[in-house]
Amino acid sequence: MLNMEVEMSKELFSPVIETERLTLRPLEADDAVSLLAIFSDPEVMKYWNTAPWAGVQDAYNFISASNDSMLRQESLVLGIYARSTGELAGKCMLFSYDKGSKRAEIGFGLSRSCWGKGYIGEAGEALIQYGFKSLGLRRIEAEIDPNNYSSARALEKLGFSQEGLLRQRWEIDGVVSDSALYGRLASDRLPLHI
Numbered sequence: 435m436l437n438m439e440v441e442m443s444k445e446l447f448s449p450v451i452e453t454e455r456l457t458l459r460p461l462e463a464d465d466a467v468s469l470l471a472i473f474s475d476p477e478v479m480k481y482w483n484t485a486p487w488a489g490v491q492d493a494y495n496f497i498s499a500s501n502d503s504m505l506r507q508e509s510l511v512l513g514i515y516a517r518s519t520g521e522l523a524g525k526c527m528l529f530s531y532d533k534g535s536k537r538a539e540i541g542f543g544l545s546r547s548c549w550g551k552g553y554i555g556e557a558g559e560a561l562i563q564y565g566f567k568s569l570g571l572r573r574i575e576a577e578i579d580p581n582n583y584s585s586a587r588a589l590e591k592l593g594f595s596q597e598g599l600l601r602q603r604w605e606i607d608g609v610v611s612d613s614a615l616y617g618r619l620a621s622d623r624l625p626l627h628i
């Protein structure tokens with residue numbers, strides 16, 4: 435019985451989630467080159483809290499750290515793949531998971547060629563529902579640079595509300611920036627059209 439529970443909870447942190455156009459699943463070492471192509475793009479990384487990736491080792495390190503953190507049941511980091519081609523479009527994650535408080539933080543990034551197709555509306559909502567229904571989260575939060583208009587729009591369309599602004603929270607390569615904090619509760623009633 436105990437073994438079965440352990441097996442089930444392992445799967446909980448290693449899901450494959452299908453949406454209409456996308457598959458979300460854990461990244462594999464074979465994804466390293468595609469992942470590097472996405473996250474070495476300065477436009478994709480413009481509002482990230484790290485520099486653009488510089489080489490394929492960065493991608494291998496990310497994949498291995500992600501899979502380790504999922505094994506420890508600390509986060510979910512999933513590649514986003516187009517179902518029609520199998521191509522890697524980006525990644526999305528639930529991290530800073532606090533089991534006791536039933537909350538986690540959400541993050542996502544897509545290759546530039548995949549922006550504006552509503553992929554995050556689809557992948558993000560699937561991940562959020564997984565967080566609420568399968569992981570039992572009560573609250574999901576997000577922290578973004580307030581100048582990241584696309585990300586703010588994507589969050590608003592996902593039903594997040596802005597809850598705060600932390601001034602001068604980051605300094606990356608000498609550039610100081612604020613953080614906007616967003617939240618969505620499992621109990622939030624969402625407007626039909628945002």
Ligand SMILES: CC(C)(COP(=O)(O)OP(=O)(O)OC[C@H]1O[C@@H](n2cnc3c(N)ncnc32)[C@H](O)[C@@H]1OP(=O)(O)O)[C@@H](O)C(=O)NCCC(=O)NCCS
Pocket residue numbers: 477478479481482524541542543544545548549550551552553554555577578582583584585586587588591
């Ligand atoms: C933020 C991001 C994940 C949004 O995902 P998406 O699937 O493109 O989201 P949507 O298609 O719903 O578009 C959201 C907004 O992005 C903007 N947008 C759309 N296409 C765009 C493009 N080609 N270039 C720039 N911005 C664009 C629009 O403002 C859009 O809002 P609208 O639908 O009201 O017009 C994606 O733009 C991205 O990966 N950006 C780089 C990484 C990043 O900043 N991640 C967030 C850090 S937490």
